[in-house]
Amino acid sequence: DAGVTQSPTHLIKTRGQQVTLRCSPKSGHDTVSWYQQALGQGPQFIFQYYEEEERQRGNFPDRFSGHQFPNYSSELNVNALLLGDSALYLCASSDLRLGQGATDTQYFGPGTRLTVL
Amino acid sequence: AQSVTQPDIHITVSEGASLELRCNYSYGATPYLFWYVQSPGQGLQLLLKYFSGDTLVQGIKGFEAEFKRSQSSFNLRKPSVHWSDAAEYFCAVGARAGANNLFFGTGTRLTVIP
Numbered sequence: 001d002a003g004v005t006q007s008p009t010h011l012i013k014t015r016g017q018q019v020t021l022r023c024s025p026k027s028g029h030d031t032v033s034w035y036q037q038a039l040g041q042g043p044q045f046i047f048q049y050y051e052e053e054e055r056q057r058g059n060f061p062d063r064f065s066g067h068q069f070p071n072y073s074s075e076l077n078v079n080a081l082l083l084g085d086s087a088l089y090l091c092a093s094s095d096l097r098l099g100q101g102a103t104d105t106q107y108f109g110p111g112t113r114l115t116v117l
Numbered sequence: 118a119q120s121v122t123q124p125d126i127h128i129t130v131s132e133g134a135s136l137e138l139r140c141n142y143s144y145g146a147t148p149y150l151f152w153y154v155q156s157p158g159q160g161l162q163l164l165l166k167y168f169s170g171d172t173l174v175q176g177i178k179g180f181e182a183e184f185k186r187s188q189s190s191f192n193l194r195k196p197s198v199h200w201s202d203a204a205e206y207f208c209a210v211g212a213r214a215g216a217n218n219l220f221f222g223t224g225t226r227l228t229v230i231p
Contacts, residue, residue, distance in 0.1 A: 035219075042121075043219075
């Protein structure tokens with residue numbers, strides 16, 4: 001059973017560029033959430049996708065956008081990159097159809113390390 | 118607003134010693150509580166979770182945590198630490214209804230001395 005996978009592993013960009021990160025959820029999961037983890041900090045929630053729509057969003061600017069595909073995989077796009085966007089970007093998947101309440105268990109991928117120069 | 122406080126930034130213990138990592142949360146309703154572990158350069162692995170019921174929950178790798186509503190705490194414990202437990206530990210809280218996002222603490226880095 002494949003877990004959550006993310007690509008690429010590492011990425012280096014310069015300020016002002018745009019980046020796309022990819023995530024494939026754990027088999028059987030229908031919901032994908034994205035988190036940003038700055039160095040020395042805990043992960044911060046960016047947004048969540050379910051049924052190809054953004055369902056929840058954290059306190060992140062519109063430069064951060066996403067997409068979910070019919071196969072439940074997801075992309076995170078960041079436009080006009082800033083130095084402060086350098087972080088580990090984590091994808092987490094869960095299955096809302098389990099009906100165990102609002103917060104089902106989230107399983108995390110290994111992350112994409114983004115460096116903005 | 119939800120928040121999580123992990124008061125200890127860094128803890129050092131000897132191998133074989135007991136461990137307790139502290140976590141305090143702020144949340145207006147009954148929370149969902151989680152402990153995750155992160156090894157260097159890796160993603161987060163779920164250690165254990167509390168949704169309801171027995172306030173003492175068992176997790177993987179010999180970890181356990183106790184939910185104390187009166188103290189708004191969810192401390193993680195292990196009776197005997199192994200060198201492989203060295204990692205960063207994160208406590209997280211989630212909403213019981215309507216949301217699937219987690220709020221994380223800033224983490225506690227555990228160093229294990231042989």
